[in-house]
Amino acid sequence: MTNSETKATLSFSDGSPSIEMPIYKGSIGPDVxxxxxxxxxxxxxTYDPGFMSTAACNSSITYIDGDKGELLYRGYPIxxxxxxxxxxxxxxxxxxxxxxxxxxxxxxxxDTVTKHTMVHEQMQFFFRGFRRDAHPMSVLxxxxxxxxxxxxxxxxxxxxxxxxxxxxxxxxxxxxxxxxAYKYSIGQPFVYPRNDLSYSANFMYMMFSNPCEPYKVNxxxxxxxxxxxxLHADHEQNASTSTVRLAGSSGANPFACIAAGIACLWGPAHxxxxxxxxxxxxxxxxxDNIAHFIEQVKDKNSGVKLMGFGHRVYKNYDPRAKxxxxxxxxxxxxxxxxxxxxxxxxxxxxKIALEDEYFVSRKLYPNVDFYSGIVQRALGIPTALFxxxxxxxxxxxxxxxxxxxxxxxxxxxxxxxxxxxGSPQRDVPDMDKR
Ligand code: CMC
Numbered sequence: 001m002t003n004s005e006t007k008a009t010l011s012f013s014d015g016s017p018s019i020e021m022p023i024y025k026g027s028i029g030p031d032v033x034x035x036x037x038x039x040x041x042x043x044x045x046t047y048d049p050g051f052m053s054t055a056a057c058n059s060s061i062t063y064i065d066g067d068k069g070e071l072l073y074r075g076y077p078i079x080x081x082x083x084x085x086x087x088x089x090x091x092x093x094x095x096x097x098x099x100x101x102x103x104x105x106x107x108x109x110x111d112t113v114t115k116h117t118m119v120h121e122q123m124q125f126f127f128r129g130f131r132r133d134a135h136p137m138s139v140l141x142x143x144x145x146x147x148x149x150x151x152x153x154x155x156x157x158x159x160x161x162x163x164x165x166x167x168x169x170x171x172x173x174x175x176x177x178x179x180x181a182y183k184y185s186i187g188q189p190f191v192y193p194r195n196d197l198s199y200s201a202n203f204m205y206m207m208f209s210n211p212c213e214p215y216k217v218n219x220x221x222x223x224x225x226x227x228x229x230x231l232h233a234d235h236e237q238n239a240s241t242s243t244v245r246l247a248g249s250s251g252a253n254p255f256a257c258i259a260a261g262i263a264c265l266w267g268p269a270h271x272x273x274x275x276x277x278x279x280x281x282x283x284x285x286x287x288d289n290i291a292h293f294i295e296q297v298k299d300k301n302s303g304v305k306l307m308g309f310g311h312r313v314y315k316n317y318d319p320r321a322k323x324x325x326x327x328x329x330x331x332x333x334x335x336x337x338x339x340x341x342x343x344x345x346x347x348x349x350x351k352i353a354l355e356d357e358y359f360v361s362r363k364l365y366p367n368v369d370f371y372s373g374i375v376q377r378a379l380g381i382p383t384a385l386f387x388x389x390x391x392x393x394x395x396x397x398x399x400x401x402x403x404x405x406x407x408x409x410x411x412x413x414x415x416x417x418x419x420x421x422g423s424p425q426r427d428v429p430d431m432d433k434r
Pocket of ligand 1: 235238268269270271273297304305306307308309310311312313362364367368369
């Protein structure tokens, strides 16, 4: 970390001596105050539930400017990465290695990922242990964690080559596992990966082909899926990424760490929001019901939220939502679904919410999940699998962040402290005195 000459002085009104703390500058974004010596010097902790003001690490992977609505992977705007024709694996290479690949590096990377797409044949028996109606996220938490029991040859986190191999295995095998989870849920045979197809085309093939008839890959739909993957590939220190880092900080193996990330992503406030946004649209049902729904959202006691709106960091239109909206048009046009009622409802809801004082004053804008559910539904992906697709896309981000953490000399096991508000020490009373 670059040291800075600037310092912050913290003084107290309770008689404790004041303390000077260094301030570090990032390349862009807010400065940070280094409070690591605070407890030693003052006996006090900081209090920041939800990490509203806390930078838990330094990172050079992804940068978000929430006010501007800007998202950069390794400095490159998400719009350029999504629109300039580069595919998902190009973004993967960038996130993992810091630079875009040249043609030769790209080919080598694609070949390596492609050669790792199959999972151990034994994995099928894990799937068979699940009920057919199990939620795919529970299946993925289990099966991704289980990968650790197959790849003992890449679990030494202190070996750079092992880390590299695990990273490739995770990125390559996630589509296979997600497609297997889907096939299992509908009682169809698992489909082996095809190495002559691109990453996204192969995923569509494993999802939608069956042994009874040929499957024709639709390039427009493949491009749409590829864009979903690019847009979800990384997003700075969000809840699941922080979970991966925290799990990894103890030295846990990468498969276990990514399984932890998947568990966190499952929650409706995070990755589960695209599923929740689509269910919400289905529940609203018609443009006529929007006004009543918005009233419920504004009523704090109703517990109803406008899913797919609002973001901890973006206080402007989520740049990914704009791109996803564009993809939504492309996919619906390709499939002749321009008049899709849910899409029309979403557009009407977005318009009303963007003009409503409640949302405007709170800077609540559509996030990527507002549109990604509609696109995925049009691609034929069942609602319950939406968060699984998010996990598939985010695996590269989790892995890149995990690798960055392991190589950071300042890395320590994550161990937050607390403000204890429970009972001070007391004696256990006899049973008849309780
Ligand atoms: N609908 C209605 N009101 C909302 C919403 C919403 N979706 N989001 C925030 N608010 C209100 C909230 O009630 C609060 O109002 P008040 O100031 O009157 O108490 C105000 O806006 C500030 O919200 P907050 O809860 O302090 O914001 P947060 O940063 O803690 O929450 C969020 C961010 C994403 C959890 C929240 O906006 C939300 O639950 N949105 C819906 C779920 C969703 O779409 N999540 C996907 C996030 S994007 C995908 C990803 O990157 O993982």
